[in-house]
Amino acid sequence: AGSYALCGTRGWFYDAEADADKKVLLREAGRLRASIAEAKKTGLEPAVFLHYPPRYADAVCEEIWSILLEEEIRLCYYGHIHGGGIRRATEGWVDGIRLKLISCDAVSFTPVLVR
Secondary structure: OOOEEEEEEOOOOOOOOOHHHHHHHHHHHHHHHHHHHHHHHOOOEEEEEEOOOOEEOOEEOHHHHHHHHHOOOOEEEEOOOOHHHHHHEOOEEEOOEEEEEOOOOOOOOOOOOOO
């Protein structure tokens, strides 16, 4: 998309405690690393897309967030948050990463420019 290489994965719940959830989260973290690595091979700046937010209100999905930091990702778009939860979504610049909620109702079903 323009000067960005789009990459990402589904992500997972920030509060995953069950063994099955932890397994999924670790798999998603591996997929994110692989996706970012492939994006970087293009020479373009990676823009990460996730279904689940890497941060929500005061919560952080450390497994995903640490990868974004390590890989020096600057743009991260995510969904999953709808209805009343939208007001608690983490958006804007956090630790050098611009977070943007793009769930359909959060953006009034309007396409979002990647920039």
